[in-house]
């Protein structure tokens with residue numbers, strides 16, 4: 001039997017381990033080449049599998065852990081909800097999401113991104129004097145909109161006033177159907193990074209997406225179309241313009257949707273709810289505490305996982321962490337939502 005001094009033994013062990021690693025990697029790469037149609041190999045999937053094997057929980061396996069920009073109030077609760085959602089799979093799942101600064105980016109290069117109302121308000125189709133009027137309206141009502149101390153019964157009439165004042169200016173302007181298209185085409189609108197991945201997984205797995213927005217529905221439709229994210233299983237509930245025969249804006253469809261009534265009470269009919277009544281697991285995405293009511297009235301809801309994006313006003317982190325299951329601070333991507341969705345739909349999703 002060969003004997004080694006301690007140094008020789010250490011070198012021999014390192015060499016053997018490296019050789020083994022190389023052999024395994026070589027086989028793995030060859031297997032991946034010949035079985036590419038079965039499942040693409042990625043270092044991330046290996047990390048996930050290894051992490052699960054060590055009992056790190058679903059969040060651990062997804063590399064979503066509390067810390068840095070991810071804040072989770074109750075990890076045990078989130079794990080429990082995720083276990084049930086994974087067991088329920090794609091057939092039990094539906095997604096409800098806000099649009100402005102949730103599916104769309106909140107900031108880009110440190111600059112706030114416009115919301116759907118902003119795009120119209122700041123466009124060349126609105127006169128300078130009307131833009132100034134709207135800025136004043138915004139300055140007065142916006143602090144009330146984000147107030148967490150203003151009682152709801154006082155906030156609701158203020159929000160109705162807010163939206164109606166802005167909409168009246170839109171209606172009095174020379175805005176047309178074509179102008180709305182042009183506004184979006186000419187704008188530098190952006191969805192969150194990897195939002196296309198999120199939407200495509202929903203499309204591929206026939207998972208319905210309800211977009212609930214107090215913004216401008218026509219702008220949302222145009223944005224989905226511009227970015228190639230139109231999907232048949234997406235339903236947008238928002239403030240849609242009405243036009244006369246000449247294509248000029250003459251009003252808004254009822255009901256008015258503002259931040260305080262984004263719930264089933266404003267769904268145009270019950271068809272959507274009835275179609276989804278077997279889908280008892282809900283992922284809810286929002287960037288406002290008011291977005292949490294979007295799932296109110298979902299029939300037969302069993303589990304809900306709420307994900308809140310907090311990009312500005314980070315001083316509100318505690319409020320957000322108490323309200324949402326997962327809070328993502330200054331994260332302009334859909335990576336966390338994509339990891340969770342991928343886990344629920346399975347490896348072939």
Ligand SMILES: [Mg+2]
Pocket residue numbers: 098099100101102286287288
């Ligand atoms: Mg929003």
